[in-house]
Amino acid sequence: MPDTLVSIQDLTVTFAVEQEAIKAVNNISLDIPRGGILGIVGESGSGKSVTALSLMRLVQAPGRIASGRILYHAPGHAPVDLLALSPEAMRARRGNELAMIFQEPMTSLNPLLTCGVQVAEAIRLHKNVSRAAAREQTIHLFRQVKLPNPEQLLRRYPHELSGGQKQRVMIAMAISCQPQLLIADEPTTALDVTVQKAILELLKELQQQTGMSVVFITHDLGVIAEIADQVAVMYKGGIVEQGPIQEIFRHPTHPYTRGLLACRPPLDKQLYRLPVTADFMETDAAGQIREKPYAVKELVNSLVAPAPQLAAREQQLQQSAPLLEVHNLQTWFPARRSLFGKVQDWVKAVDGVSFTVRQGETMGLVGESGCGKTTLGRTLLRLVEPTGGSIVYKGKELNSMGASDLRELRKDMQIIFQDPYSSLNPRLTVGQAIIEPMLVHGLYGDERGRKEKAIELLGKVNLRPEHFYRYPHEFSGGQRQRIVIARALALHPSFIICDESVAALDVSIQAQVLNLLIKLREEYGFTYIFISHDLSVVRFMSDRMMVMNKGRIAETGPAGEVYDHPKSAYTQQLIAAIPKNIYS
Numbered sequence: 001m002p003d004t005l006v007s008i009q010d011l012t013v014t015f016a017v018e019q020e021a022i023k024a025v026n027n028i029s030l031d032i033p034r035g036g037i038l039g040i041v042g043e044s045g046s047g048k049s050v051t052a053l054s055l056m057r058l059v060q061a062p063g064r065i066a067s068g069r070i071l072y073h074a075p076g077h078a079p080v081d082l083l084a085l086s087p088e089a090m091r092a093r094r095g096n097e098l099a100m101i102f103q104e105p106m107t108s109l110n111p112l113l114t115c116g117v118q119v120a121e122a123i124r125l126h127k128n129v130s131r132a133a134a135r136e137q138t139i140h141l142f143r144q145v146k147l148p149n150p151e152q153l154l155r156r157y158p159h160e161l162s163g164g165q166k167q168r169v170m171i172a173m174a175i176s177c178q179p180q181l182l183i184a185d186e187p188t189t190a191l192d193v194t195v196q197k198a199i200l201e202l203l204k205e206l207q208q209q210t211g212m213s214v215v216f217i218t219h220d221l222g223v224i225a226e227i228a229d230q231v232a233v234m235y236k237g238g239i240v241e242q243g244p245i246q247e248i249f250r251h252p253t254h255p256y257t258r259g260l261l262a263c264r265p266p267l268d269k270q271l272y273r274l275p276v277t278a279d280f281m282e283t284d285a286a287g288q289i290r291e292k293p294y295a296v297k298e299l300v301n302s303l304v305a306p307a308p309q310l311a312a313r314e315q316q317l318q319q320s321a322p323l324l325e326v327h328n329l330q331t332w333f334p335a336r337r338s339l340f341g342k343v344q345d346w347v348k349a350v351d352g353v354s355f356t357v358r359q360g361e362t363m364g365l366v367g368e369s370g371c372g373k374t375t376l377g378r379t380l381l382r383l384v385e386p387t388g389g390s391i392v393y394k395g396k397e398l399n400s401m402g403a404s405d406l407r408e409l410r411k412d413m414q415i416i417f418q419d420p421y422s423s424l425n426p427r428l429t430v431g432q433a434i435i436e437p438m439l440v441h442g443l444y445g446d447e448r449g450r451k452e453k454a455i456e457l458l459g460k461v462n463l464r465p466e467h468f469y470r471y472p473h474e475f476s477g478g479q480r481q482r483i484v485i486a487r488a489l490a491l492h493p494s495f496i497i498c499d500e501s502v503a504a505l506d507v508s509i510q511a512q513v514l515n516l517l518i519k520l521r522e523e524y525g526f527t528y529i530f531i532s533h534d535l536s537v538v539r540f541m542s543d544r545m546m547v548m549n550k551g552r553i554a555e556t557g558p559a560g561e562v563y564d565h566p567k568s569a570y571t572q573q574l575i576a577a578i579p580k581n582i583y584s
Helices: 048-057 085-095 115-128 129-146 163-174 194-209 221-225 245-250 255-262 297-301 309-321 373-380 403-409 430-440 447-459 465-469 477-489 507-524 533-541 558-564 571-574
Strands: 003-019 020-033 037-041 063-072 099-100 181-185 213-218 230-235 238-244 281-283 289-293 320-336 342-359 362-366 389-391 413-416 495-499 527-532 544-549 552-558
Touching: 003 048, 020 037, 020 063, 020 213, 020 230, 020 238, 037 048, 037 221, 048 063, 048 181, 085 281, 099 163, 115 129, 115 163, 129 163, 129 281, 163 194, 163 213, 181 194, 194 213, 194 221, 213 221, 221 245, 221 255, 230 245, 230 255, 238 245, 238 255, 255 281, 255 289, 255 297, 255 507, 281 430, 309 507, 320 373, 342 389, 342 527, 342 552, 362 373, 362 495, 362 533, 373 413, 373 495, 373 527, 413 477, 430 447, 430 465, 430 477, 447 465, 447 477, 477 507, 507 527, 507 533, 527 533, 527 558, 533 558, 544 571, 552 571
Parallel strands: 037 213, 037 230, 099 181, 181 213, 362 527, 362 544, 413 495, 495 527
Antiparallel strands: 003 020, 003 063, 230 238, 281 289, 320 342, 320 389, 544 552
């Protein structure tokens, strides 16, 4: 039996855009080992997901598979070219021998059907079994993927499950017919680091139990290091490097691979800025790469913040006046009401939180989804009304402030939301979106003055003047995040809450946005509350750090001290779940 389960040969996939064929995948060849885990890594737009969709014959118009072969070596059979099969023959293999876990489980699961019905449906589609037998197999699968109370979860709808539980349901559905190949397309991108670690361990355990082959797609080489045996690095539709995981990590030959390795915040050093892919390579107008001769360790070590600089900043912050003082803050939501509407139980999203943020400080707020960190951030701005406690900003009590006074104060307090696309009006151009808050508060005189200011702000976030006239859908995720930052700067705030503002970005784009936020803090003297579930990102950004768990602050202190000497078991659990940089 050959060691290769699937052989991709000279595959090209094009997308027709304005009478031009864009090559999303450009003549790649790749072998998927039998019984192993292959990682495919690259930024958004590199072609990794299109490659996976091609394997499943799921590329839809305006995309098409232009050329190539995908040879599937089924056990005990001659190789079959998946691209030459009829739609009916391919449908019989898809979900049966070849299965896929998609990036966002909520969009892949039917919201009108219970989780049990959906998994049982996949089983009955490919196996000749009764409803009762399919139900029993579904319960067994739910136990196999370590879902709690499998019998209860059978009857639940997708919206009633957490992100990690929905992803486990998707894994159960994918392995229900014991596939030879499982493709996992960014299955942990939007998950907390602890849930991500659990999903990675689960996939590895299932692979070892069943002997199936796994293709794991991600933008994070740190995640690949946790799970894969082999890795292929994709850049602009091509494979720039591939080989055993240890070899690629310790001796990366392509500058793009070195950039991906370097741009995650290191765990053992405090840098004054993060490396980005541009530190290792430049691309000219013709698309040719010019390599910069830096090694990963060499560049990372050159960016370590000098100890005197860190000490001077710490001393400066200790002498700064408090900007925000929070005392015993509570934000509760009704969980259950009686027949007559009386609240009988509460969800205590924020439960007795107290802290102080000094002028010019970055306070990191870290914790898993559901811990209350986003609710805390919104409560501080009175976007969510507090149940009790006190919020004092620049000596003013916010809880008792009227609507007109609060609106005036909001010029000084801004928030950058997690999803920039949903926080931008798709019907407004980028310029209109940035000008809108200026109009609301009557700033910069006239239309010409506001336009000049908007173009100036676009320059501050490394966007071009012509972007003023474009719409949000014409930009990448990283560019949209920069637009939202420019809009937040429009009112000259002194206090900004960054709510998971880099969570959904590629690690290379994430590094650029984090560097931008640091640069703007130095230029304008901003005070940040930086919210994230990724403790390594919070450590890089923050002067001090708060760890939140179940509505309360579990631990607080200087960022480096909390990371190096965690006191609470919960903080230790978060640190243990962070993907480790194999080069460091």
